[in-house]
Amino acid sequence: MYDIVKDAVEARDFRKVKEIFSKLEEADIADLMQGFHDNKEVDTKDITLLFRLLPKDTAAEVFTYMESDMKELLINSFTDTELEEVIDNLFIDDTVDLIEEMPANVVQRILDASDPQSRRQINMILKYPEDSAGSMMTTEFIYMKRHMSVGETLQKIRSLGMVKETVYTIYITEADRKLIGVLSILDLLTSDDDEELGNIMDPNVITVETTEDREVVASQFAKYDYVALPVVDNENRIVGIVTFDDAMDVIEEEVTEDFAHMAAVEPSEESYFKTPVFIHAKNRIMWLLVLMLSSTISSVIIGHYEAAFATVPLLVASIPTLTGTGGNCGSQTSTMVIRGMSLGEIELKDFFKVIFKEFRISVIVAIILGAVNFARICIQYHSDPQVTKLAICVSLAIVAAVIMSKLIGCILPMAAKAVKIDPALMAAPFISTIVDASTTLVFFNIALLVFHIRI
Amino acid sequence: MYDIVKDAVEARDFRKVKEIFSKLEEADIADLMQGFHDNKEVDTKDITLLFRLLPKDTAAEVFTYMESDMKELLINSFTDTELEEVIDNLFIDDTVDLIEEMPANVVQRILDASDPQSRRQINMILKYPEDSAGSMMTTEFIYMKRHMSVGETLQKIRSLGMVKETVYTIYITEADRKLIGVLSILDLLTSDDDEELGNIMDPNVITVETTEDREVVASQFAKYDYVALPVVDNENRIVGIVTFDDAMDVIEEEVTEDFAHMAAVEPSEESYFKTPVFIHAKNRIMWLLVLMLSSTISSVIIGHYEAAFATVPLLVASIPTLTGTGGNCGSQTSTMVIRGMSLGEIELKDFFKVIFKEFRISVIVAIILGAVNFARICIQYHSDPQVTKLAICVSLAIVAAVIMSKLIGCILPMAAKAVKIDPALMAAPFISTIVDASTTLVFFNIALLVFHIRI
Structure with a gap:
């Protein structure tokens, strides 16, 4: 697959590339382009061109699967309109992750490209301490009032065209966004149209507070097998949700950190090959010196x-x-x-x-x-x-x-x-x-x- | 919470226990009962009694969260009818896990308590090699024919009362269960009632084969962020699905195994405290001897x-x-x-x-x-x-x-x-x-x- 696309790019046969891309998963397209870049096999300009071949909704998702260096490269080559389109299609939590990775001048362009409402939500998430539930949540979730009927809710979901991360669970709130129950999409689908949400919801909700450590949040997922956990502030108002895939990422990062610490290495943010030799040496030398001298x-x-x-x-x-x-x-x-x-x-x-x-x-x-x-x-x-x-x-x-x-x-x-x-x-x-x-x-x-x- | 329930049990106030249980998550009820058992604070007979207080559908789920020793204890105290009720409410993959953990005489009782159809599916899953995708999948998933309409599908879901593990994704098949596409519940909900499934499905499906190593399966989840992956046989017929929570368990087990191996310890199936001193010593001595002698x-x-x-x-x-x-x-x-x-x-x-x-x-x-x-x-x-x-x-x-x-x-x-x-x-x-x-x-x-x- 890799070589076929490479040959097509070299032959300038972009119609073929487009056709192949349409049959691939977003994660795989990102892998492919990342590979071209890492192995310096395809010119940077051509990689940008490849990215432009993607349909708009796919493009944003492909973008999230890329590594920081590729993201920065692409953003720098985007026009303002293109950047706006990508940012527009990103989930809020992905935009926040992006902002945390990018250098200051790029961050400003990202914030400029976000609409005012998203910008407000981004700023809110950025304010939470690193490694807290608040910093890993997304603000895109569905909440409904308890007195709504099943039929109205289904209607509303249909008209809003909800995003897939959030549609599996509906959060039931009363005044002030206070969380009083959850309802799975299954219960919604199998209930009568005129039933009130308040009657079919599950009033026992497992929540995490915004300030909770992300390691604790991840362990809750392992314990309860949920697809998403609601994040509440100290007055039990729902402010966001954490999804299972972010929890899996945290578990992976924490384990990697443990492995590094146990081998007397300072953990690195980047992958093995992306970390330069000097940084590897720096991450290892301190502990070696201490242990050697002791x-x-x-x-x-x-x-x-x-x-x-x-x-x-x-x-x-x-x-x-x-x-x-x-x-x-x-x-x-x-x-x-x-x-x-x-x-x-x-x-x-x-x-x-x-x-x-x-x-x-x-x-x-x-x-x-x-x-x-x-x-x-x-x-x-x-x-x-x-x-x-x-x-x-x-x-x-x-x-x-x-x-x-x-x-x-x-x-x-x-x-x-x-x-x-x-x-x-x-x-x-x-x-x-x-x-x-x-x-x-x-x-x-x-x-x-x-x-x-x-x- | 723990002490309140313990006091209530000692005071024989089972009405209060029942009330507390109704407000707890299944995983927490299991934890509580496991704690009573591990610390020998509550008599075995009383633990069985506590389990009987649970509503039937909750009971099966609480059961899955328990450790092997508790499961065995409970099964031995169940009447045949009680056992049938629990088994009936278990997902097929949980029943398979149970069978793999239990001694032979208990296994026979479990198989006897399963209905013929489940027994056939259990036997099928048990035949797959340990650590393969086939052995970790569940056979409970929703598949529909491509020519069905959205409205019919919603109707069918409503009438079947689907189980939560499977309802997020619908698998689209043609003759012989051959998998040709997937459809998220979101796309179903936001489409017109008379649209055909074949027109709105995503024909690019990531699948795993039954023989695939479970570690590879788990890494696919980390890569694609899916809630479930379909498992197909070598003719692309869908035979089951693997859900993200099972993938998380596998990742955790594999990492634990890595930690153990890296410290020159044979990994143990049980947790630290459940593993007896002699087994711990046995798991460690072999490598120590080899390393000492070398x-x-x-x-x-x-x-x-x-x-x-x-x-x-x-x-x-x-x-x-x-x-x-x-x-x-x-x-x-x-x-x-x-x-x-x-x-x-x-x-x-x-x-x-x-x-x-x-x-x-x-x-x-x-x-x-x-x-x-x-x-x-x-x-x-x-x-x-x-x-x-x-x-x-x-x-x-x-x-x-x-x-x-x-x-x-x-x-x-x-x-x-x-x-x-x-x-x-x-x-x-x-x-x-x-x-x-x-x-x-x-x-x-x-x-x-x-x-x-x-x-």
Whole structure:
């Protein structure tokens, strides 16, 4: 498909392109044009031309599926009239997203191209804090008064030509837009024409407040399986709705942020390839520096016990096994706890329950790992006269490392949550650094005892 | 709310419970009862009693929101008639999920309680491979012939009393259920009564095949923002639909699986607290053992260079810094690549593009880390006569470790994907183990050169 369109563009056969476009989904047309741009295979002017081939209502939707750089490029090539047409066909929440992405001079053109009513709504949404329900809602929804009849409502929907995002649920309000119930389109369709909406509506409504965190909003979707949630102000007046596709986007973004934090990377707004090398390096270097410098603690500890490994050099060879195993145990636990918290399975009040559970797990794991390690050392160094002492020493240290690291791995993320730091920041790399230091400390102290070394 | 209901149950005031239930969402009622059960605060018999207080249509929905153990408990306490009522009100896909969760004796009771038509559909869905589109679809959807009029269709919807999951989109078929178009309820409502469906339908339909992987299906939802996707067989006959809420569940499960794999844990089907301590330990021990035993390679390498650190004991103190930094760099890259692949941003054909990008990032990062580390050692060990040599040696090793680990961190997950292993398995812990060994090897070889040591 990609190559067919490319060839058609090169042959200037725009009739063919138009025909192909008419059979594609909007998201796919956007993908196609984005690809042409990213791979620099089609001239910028021709891409603008391709966009102009689209029917007006399709164009706006294709536009929303594009990435920021393409959007900016297109807006800059639009005449004022063209821009107005696109903006006119965008949903309010998409216009707001656009404004948040674009540089200041482009924003001014977008606002100029919006009609006064939309501009008022855009400004209202922009005023809500970033990451709040208010900032992710759309103001396009259907609300009706409770005393309207089913027939009148159907008539009104028919005459207004509603947009698809909003038509599945009708919000029932009384004076001042106060939300008193919801009605699915199904109930509307299967009721008698002269029934009043107030009698068939569901008076139990799940709402979110404008100030609610968008992560909480997204989790409500996962819980209740709704297509849309109404957003209300503090006096229960409906001001907008959040739709499930925006909730899916938030879930995806939040998860991506968690992944990044857990790998000690500052999250990036853009995709992997769109982020320049320097920004990638900048997002990664800070944490690497912190972790590298904090590993100095381990090196000081090791330096302190020089006498120990000068006497028994084989002790050194066991350091990677100990710190590696401790790090892995810690990362297992912290990941389970962090994921459990973001799914809402683990809450702060479960603090001691989690610690007790991880303690029991760590004891089982520690005993098995200690025993296997004991056997491994006995086999590997069987010719060494001090093999038994070494095996005892390393295995005891493994047991201690496993239990310590599993406890640290559950305490730190929960403590972070308690003081409102992102628990994902307390993941594997951070915990490994702490576990490395404490494991070496415990290890050499056990060694001093077992081998009767004095320092 | 929780305590009010609990008190009411203890006071045997079931009228009050019933009143509270009537104001709650089904998901919340299920949560409440699950809580009573999990905390053993309410007797099992009383929980069954609570369930019987629910109106029949609510009961089935509450049932679907419960966890397996509660479902099993309830089914065992149901009479055959009660079971039939619940099963009757379940959507086919929920019944299938139930059958997949329950032990064999319970499954037989469920199948007996289903009417013959549902049983046929259940058996059909059960035949599709696990994790395929066929296994996650529901067979309850609306399809109409192309020559029907809008008015007839509205009439039919009204008389059938459609279920909410399916009413938003109408699928248009010709003979043999062959799918030829879709029509949103919006277009239906805003069209003239005597218009033919074939004239107003959208003939471009995005479909998924029954055999398609459920992860691919979920990504289609994220891409196209649809409420439902039709599932077709290999002759384009519509056999079911997948709804967005099931797609959201799949995304959540897949992400949880990725998190688990990346922390070297076998994923669990149940939530954190529902999984017993022994299962948690079992899910974690295997990888820990493999990684612990493979760290023997590092210990052999270190043992081999005993002469080096016997001459310059300070070398040992730098091992944690080196392996730690290498591990963190590797985990940053592998996480970015794994996440990029699961979002579809990075594909296999980008192999060399990714390697080149990570190489450039790693050079920037390596130079900064090497320089800072050089300074750190000069300050920390300024009194040692060999401080410059040590600083050169460790910093060069850092540079090598960063570049190596970033390259390993992008090559391994992509290679895993190429041979159809879950890339998430090639994450931090696995990469650290490889990086640890290669870093120590490089480090000691640099040391031999710089300090002119012979082994």
